[in-house]
Amino acid sequence: MWKKLFGGAGSRETFEIPAKDSPLFERINWEKLPRHVAIIMDGNGRWAKGKGMLRTAGHTAGVKTLKNILKTAIGLQLDALTVYAFSTENWKRPRPEVDFLMQLFSDYLKKELQEMHEDNVQIHFLGRIDGLPKSLQKQMRDAEALMKDNTGVKFNVAANYGGQDELLRATQSIAAKAAAGELKPEDITLSTIENELDTKGNLPVDLVIRTSGDLRLSNFLLWQSAYAEFWFTDTNWPDFTPEDFVDAMVDFAGRNRRFGGLKNT
Numbered sequence: 230m231w232k233k234l235f236g237g238a239g240s241r242e243t244f245e246i247p248a249k250d251s252p253l254f255e256r257i258n259w260e261k262l263p264r265h266v267a268i269i270m271d272g273n274g275r276w277a278k279g280k281g282m283l284r285t286a287g288h289t290a291g292v293k294t295l296k297n298i299l300k301t302a303i304g305l306q307l308d309a310l311t312v313y314a315f316s317t318e319n320w321k322r323p324r325p326e327v328d329f330l331m332q333l334f335s336d337y338l339k340k341e342l343q344e345m346h347e348d349n350v351q352i353h354f355l356g357r358i359d360g361l362p363k364s365l366q367k368q369m370r371d372a373e374a375l376m377k378d379n380t381g382v383k384f385n386v387a388a389n390y391g392g393q394d395e396l397l398r399a400t401q402s403i404a405a406k407a408a409a410g411e412l413k414p415e416d417i418t419l420s421t422i423e424n425e426l427d428t429k430g431n432l433p434v435d436l437v438i439r440t441s442g443d444l445r446l447s448n449f450l451l452w453q454s455a456y457a458e459f460w461f462t463d464t465n466w467p468d469f470t471p472e473d474f475v476d477a478m479v480d481f482a483g484r485n486r487r488f489g490g491l492k493n494t
């Protein structure tokens with residue numbers, strides 16, 4: 230039913246946050262929801278190719294999916310939703326595609342900012358933001374500032390992000406503090422490292438979702454996913470629906486997370 234009403238890229242423009250008793254959430258085990266979900270939104274290009282369209286049309290379609298899924302995450306009262314929008318490796322793509330994506334991020338922020346704010350979302354950007362176009366950087370900082378006192382879902386958007394690059398920056402920062410005599414090497418703890426990451430203040434990732442059939446992390450949240458569960462689907466991101474997202478939640482609820490210990494029933 231949901232697929233018909235809201236499915237995929239051809240779906241209508243307006244979405245309501247699903248209520249807790251909405252039919253969409255019938256199968257949800259509210260006691261066993263992940264708190265932090267991370268998504269590798271992959272397959273925009275393949276979706277477009279399959280329809281005989283340009284890759285860029287796939288990216289445009291993917292933005293609509295993102296809006297649906299954020300609304301669903303709000304309805305589920307997740308603590309955090311982190312999405313991979315642009316990796317440190319994505320600069321290898323043809324210049325017109327990169328330029329298109331930068332413009333798309335800018336348009337998305339312009340269009341969705343107010344509604345996200347009204348939805349009590351706390352937006353935050355992960356990655357080397359200073360490597361992005363200047364005007365986009367300003368939009369990102371303004372968006373973070375606007376929503377900084379909100380108390381709803383933490384919506385982290387990874388742009389010019391790489392897990393290895395994040396750890397490199399954290400290491401440089403810690404080394405600089407040590408060299409300045411502010412920190413002794415033997416005093417460095419796991420929290421010291423966590424506090425230097427772009428995700429500072431977030432819970433560890435419970436569930437990583439990747440669309441479009443590839444089974445890899447592609448340099449996403451290497452530290453934060455240390456004990457995450459993984460859920461993969463062949464569905465391309467523009468076709469991914471709230472119902473698919475619920476499927477991932479249901480699967481997660483049935484997992485036995487041992488964290489190196491013994492069966493946790």
Ligand code: IPE
Nearest residue numbers: 270271272273274275276314
């Ligand atoms: C994911 O879709 C979006 C970005 C990486 C920006 P892709 O553009 O990677 O689509 P495929 O994987 O080529 O189909």
Ligand code: IPE
Nearest residue numbers: 269270271313314315316447
């Ligand atoms: C990962 O997808 C990055 C994003 C979804 C933004 P890619 O399409 O860039 O990953 P690879 O190249 O297949 O590993």
Ligand code: MG
Nearest residue numbers: 271272273274
């Ligand atoms: Mg891809």
